[in-house]
Amino acid sequence: MAEYIPLLLFMATLCLLLLGYPIAVTLAGTAILFAFAGLMAGHFDKGFLDAVPGRLIEVMSNQALIAVPLFIFMGGVLKRSWTADEWLDSTSWLFNAHRTGPGISLILAGVLLSASAGAAGAAMTALGPLFLSALLRRKYAPGLSAGILCASGILGQIVPPAIALVMLEDVLSTSYQQAQLEMGVWSPETMTLGSLFAGMLVPGMMLALGYLIYLLLLGWLRPAAMPATTGDEPASGQDATGPNPAGLLLPPLLLMLAVLGLMVTGTATPTEAASAGAMGSLFLALMRGRLNLRILRELMRDTTRRSGAVFIVVIGASVFSQVFRGYGGDELASRLLNNLPGGAFSAVLAVMLFLFLLGLVLDFAGIVFWVVPILAPVLLAMGLDPLWLGAMIVVNWQAARLTPPLGLAVFHQCRLAPPGLSPAQIYRGVAPFVLIHLLLLASLAWWPALATWLPSALNG
Amino acid sequence: MQELLPKLARILDLIGENAGRAASWLVPLSILTVFTLAIIRHTLDLDSAFLQDGLVYLHATLFMLGAAYAPKQGVHARVEILHQGFGPRGRALTDLLGDLLLLVPLALAIIWLGWGYEAETASGAGGLETSIWLKILIPVLGALLLLQGIAGILRNGLLLGGASPADAGERVTSAGEGN
Numbered sequence: 001m002a003e004y005i006p007l008l009l010f011m012a013t014l015c016l017l018l019l020g021y022p023i024a025v026t027l028a029g030t031a032i033l034f035a036f037a038g039l040m041a042g043h044f045d046k047g048f049l050d051a052v053p054g055r056l057i058e059v060m061s062n063q064a065l066i067a068v069p070l071f072i073f074m075g076g077v078l079k080r081s082w083t084a085d086e087w088l089d090s091t092s093w094l095f096n097a098h099r100t101g102p103g104i105s106l107i108l109a110g111v112l113l114s115a116s117a118g119a120a121g122a123a124m125t126a127l128g129p130l131f132l133s134a135l136l137r138r139k140y141a142p143g144l145s146a147g148i149l150c151a152s153g154i155l156g157q158i159v160p161p162a163i164a165l166v167m168l169e170d171v172l173s174t175s176y177q178q179a180q181l182e183m184g185v186w187s188p189e190t191m192t193l194g195s196l197f198a199g200m201l202v203p204g205m206m207l208a209l210g211y212l213i214y215l216l217l218l219g220w221l222r223p224a225a226m227p228a229t230t231g232d233e234p235a236s237g238q239d240a241t242g243p244n245p246a247g248l249l250l251p252p253l254l255l256m257l258a259v260l261g262l263m264v265t266g267t268a269t270p271t272e273a274a275s276a277g278a279m280g281s282l283f284l285a286l287m288r289g290r291l292n293l294r295i296l297r298e299l300m301r302d303t304t305r306r307s308g309a310v311f312i313v314v315i316g317a318s319v320f321s322q323v324f325r326g327y328g329g330d331e332l333a334s335r336l337l338n339n340l341p342g343g344a345f346s347a348v349l350a351v352m353l354f355l356f357l358l359g360l361v362l363d364f365a366g367i368v369f370w371v372v373p374i375l376a377p378v379l380l381a382m383g384l385d386p387l388w389l390g391a392m393i394v395v396n397w398q399a400a401r402l403t404p405p406l407g408l409a410v411f412h413q414c415r416l417a418p419p420g421l422s423p424a425q426i427y428r429g430v431a432p433f434v435l436i437h438l439l440l441l442a443s444l445a446w447w448p449a450l451a452t453w454l455p456s457a458l459n460g
Numbered sequence: 461m462q463e464l465l466p467k468l469a470r471i472l473d474l475i476g477e478n479a480g481r482a483a484s485w486l487v488p489l490s491i492l493t494v495f496t497l498a499i500i501r502h503t504l505d506l507d508s509a510f511l512q513d514g515l516v517y518l519h520a521t522l523f524m525l526g527a528a529y530a531p532k533q534g535v536h537a538r539v540e541i542l543h544q545g546f547g548p549r550g551r552a553l554t555d556l557l558g559d560l561l562l563l564v565p566l567a568l569a570i571i572w573l574g575w576g577y578e579a580e581t582a583s584g585a586g587g588l589e590t591s592i593w594l595k596i597l598i599p600v601l602g603a604l605l606l607l608q609g610i611a612g613i614l615r616n617g618l619l620l621g622g623a624s625p626a627d628a629g630e631r632v633t634s635a636g637e638g639n
Binding site: 016017018019020021022023024025026028029030032033036049050052053054056057059060061063065066069070073268269271272274275276278279296297300301303304305306307308309311312313314315319361362363365366406408411415 | 480481483484485486487488490491494495497498501502515516519520522523524525526527528529530537538539540541542543544546551554555557558561562563565566569570573574576577578594595597598601605
């Protein structure tokens with residue numbers, strides 16, 4: 001019976017999480033209560049609690065997480081220096097070119113914006129009204145407009161400086177080391193953030209392509225959902241401020257690509273690339289005259305808060321894992337997954353289904369730091385590729401975020417929807433995008449090379 | 461009494477707020493440090509152990525103070541599905557119980573464990589490599605979380621007792637929400 005305590009701990013934590021108390025404190029607090037109960041009942045070895053400070057020192061001096069505040073700062077500066085109007089206007093040339101133009105330009109602007117807003121929750125909701133009205137003015141079907149909006153915010157999560165992949169790499173590379181030691185590999189291979197970004201490039205491109213094909217098909221099959229444009233007005237509906245709005249977009253876009261390039265090619269470490277990105281964004285903001293000391297101070301505080309929101313989850317999850325391990329949770333997870341009939345395939349399927357359900361309600365930091373460290377080592381010890389597993393986790397999570405009615409992107413969209421846009425319309429509008437993500441997930445499962453080919457080609 | 465409790469909640473909040481604000485200066489500092497290290501590594505092919513160590517301390521401090529800064533600012537991620545539907549009193553009750561049963565025990569445990577760890581490793585064996593500063597940060601995190609827990613209990617207790625949000629010492633701001 002006692003061997004199932006970790007399962008009980010996990011389920012109790014999950015139930016408490018659903019009540020809505022902050023995730024990090026719920027993880028650590030529940031674990032601490034379980035540990036104390038176990039100490040009193042004589043079921044728990046105090047050594048595991050005594051090791052908590054050591055674990056905390058490990059996570060606070062973890063070099064990989066230095067990149068988190070740097071990327072968040074870079075995103076914040078970019079977001080401050082280009083208003084949502086400007087992002088949207090700078091894609092105007094697309095806006096008026098074709099009937100799918102408004103949709104494509106909005107996806108582009110949404111990707112860039114949500115990338116700079118980072119992984120901290122529903123980035124697109126704040127801009128929802130502006131972007132939505134831009135599409136509605138063009139007589140796009142309301143449900144379709146909402147679907148485009150949700151999907152573009154989700155796609156942006158894998159473009160730097162979004163920090164989702166930084167967090168995932170940190171956890172996966174540790175899991176990979178652990179798995180290889182368990183398999184008896186004494187000179188373990190490592191996994192880098194650059195290779196994870198590279199691994200996500202092909203799937204990311206396929207997602208963008210999937211969106212594009214969907215819009216083209218829809219424009220062809222149901223032209224009424226996206227009428228052809230006639231005028232030549234700027235996308236935001238206001239007069240363009242600059243002479244050439246397309247040029248506005250170029251500097252931040254180049255900066256993001258440069259940071260990506262530095263990491264993917266291995267020219268600089270991720271942390272170095274992040275610092276270069278932060279310096280670059282400051283330079284661009286200065287050039288635009290959008291920077292002063294007051295704004296800088298706000299950005300510093302905002303960065304501290306948002307990084308802190310990630311760090312407290314890291315801390316909460318490491319306290320949890322210490323107690324979970326103390327109750328033998330790692331062995332239990334390993335036994336449960338290894339005893340599934342059907343080997344690695346069904347183990348991955350079970351984990352993906354489980355992560356999908358969690359992804360409906362939990363944010364990415366919660367999933368990555370809480371659950372992935374428990375499950376990934378078991379899967380990787382079956383000989384699976386960490387880059388492939390990472391891509392599967394990310395695309396799966398994106399699909400969950402978009403799945404009505406609970407998926408967070410949709411949930412927030414419904415909460416903030418203007419009158420006249422019913423949840424049912426939003427659900428129908430977002431459904432095709434969920435399908436695109438699920439198709440990509442199936443393709444990844446079928447052809448792992450989609451995620452592993454580019455990184456290995458770049459590494460020579 | 462009616463004056464005192466909200467005031468105390470506000471003072472406790474202010475302590476955490478100032479710790480977070482002070483920590484925010486570490487953001488530009490660590491950007492500059494990483495950038496400088498990168499430049500000298502790539503151009504001069506040199507490593508600076510001094511800067512490297514400094515960066516670890518900078519980051520660790522930002523990590524721990526930032527972590528304590530996040531919870532009460534609204535960016536602290538929650539599962540919102542049910543929480544949204546609870547209404548103000550239901551939310552106050554959830555938060556009160558959470559502060560009381562989860563946050564405060566956790567904070568006390570961190571202080572207790574961190575303190576023990578420091579005393580134990582300071583006396584010799586094996587602990588020499590970990591700097592005293594990193595060890596001090598652990599009880600500091602615990603203390604900051606404890607202050608927040610107490611402030612939360614006061615505030616939500618007053619809210620449940622019928623005080624208005626402003627009277628309960630709540631900061632009327634939505635900064636940091638909705639992103």
